Amino acid sequence: AGTAAAEVPALKQKQTYKVGFAQTESNNPWRIAQTDSMKAEAAKLGYQLVYTDAAGSAAKQVADVNSMIAQGVDVIFLAPREEKPLIPAVMAAKKAGIPVILLDRSVDPKLAKPGQDYLTFIGSDFVKEGQRMAEWLAKNANGKSKIIELEGTTGSSPANDRKKGFDEAIKAAGNFQIVASQSGDFARDKGRQVAEALLQAHPDADIIYAHNDEMAIGAISAIEAAGKVPGKDIMVLSIDGGKEAVGLVAEGKIAAVVECNPRFGPKAFETMARYAKGEKIEPWVINDDKFYDSTNAKAELPNAY
């Protein structure tokens, strides 16, 4: 009660725009593919892109958005590193009359709303990604049952939702046990370190479910360092579907990957244009994800980012 429920700021139709893109970090191929896609689309349209990289710091990302506001950008594309700390940035842009479009990650739905505080969230259904992986596992586990879960960045929407979707569906499937669940911060080396420690603490674990490719690839190194064979002794499951991971599916080291496509550029700028034209924008522009396992990895490899 008492909170201002004003609309998302309007966007004029113009020949060209100055557009902000506040990236969260650049430490993996997924982020780099996303940045490349945004830069390429801006260049194609002849728009000026103000690009910032928060280098893994939510505080820096808030400062980056504030600097974009000061520079008077027309629109801000924001990939919020975590669900809560970026709320002030969303609200500051709204207050300054600049529409925000959330890209790939979302913010806490209780604290900011699409169509009100920001225009829309463009991205995958992370709960469904986790569910799909659990459902695939329930059919293809081959007697394996003890799961180590490597979570993404704590407090980020994909980590929260990939955990929720997977944990609920795996519980419903029965027969499985999540023996440990810990954050590897969506990073390869952190994933390797956490997997190494958890494999030591739980020598009977026979499945690793990683919230992204980077941690899955790190986990493969940990499995091999422990003298075990990925794909045989331990089944590895991942999300993202970059070339390296899809190649590892084809090799049999990763069993399955839910795709999460980072090529946001065309959809991001198209959504912005639809808004400028006066179209009503849906609260969530959902990306559809493919699924890779041994049946299609080889054929799909050329399409992976």
Ligand code: GYE
């Ligand atoms: O899965 C991960 C990245 O937010 C959906 O972030 C994105 C995730 C992606 O660092 O690899």
